[in-house]
Amino acid sequence: MNLTQEDWVSQFEADENAVILDVRTEAEFNEGIIANAINIDIHLGQGFISEVEALDKTKNYYVYCRSGMRSAKACEIMNELGFENAYNLVGGILDWDGEVVAP
Template identity: 45%
Template structure:
């Protein structure tokens, strides 16, 4: 095992998760009603978010899982956070919960607003 594979063990995302750059993400969510979720805190969400997004705070544990359990697991799900770190962790959890297609915004909300 190489040093790099040791350091990044477990970092690969499941096949059900795709990371989209800003333009591809924007195009995908503009095609109609989609499941779009901001996984940042309520305060972060209130300071600015992508139009049409719901807010489900990643740090809310069981409330996070309960809120996502109400969404359709067989429909594409678009998520984002501030930088992409939380949303990638969330994506892994969502795949474990049965979501089949999860799309994450590369670089998070901070690149959305530049």
């Protein structure tokens, strides 16, 4: 599901079962992240699927990338793998006006 930054943040902050997932490359991740994000690079292909399948499907995932394209694809993949709640940050970290921290 695509959410605007405002909705993504307000929903995330009210969600006690939330996990933030950054699907960018490790190099991009190391340049700065949304606080507490975990990194699984969607470009890993089958490796991405394997790592995602190991995640807790009862959690709610707030997914972002650089511009919102890779994270939209990641949410689709997650839905196919049985994750009910994967939320894409529209505009990605490029449009993010919140805090960016070092990983």
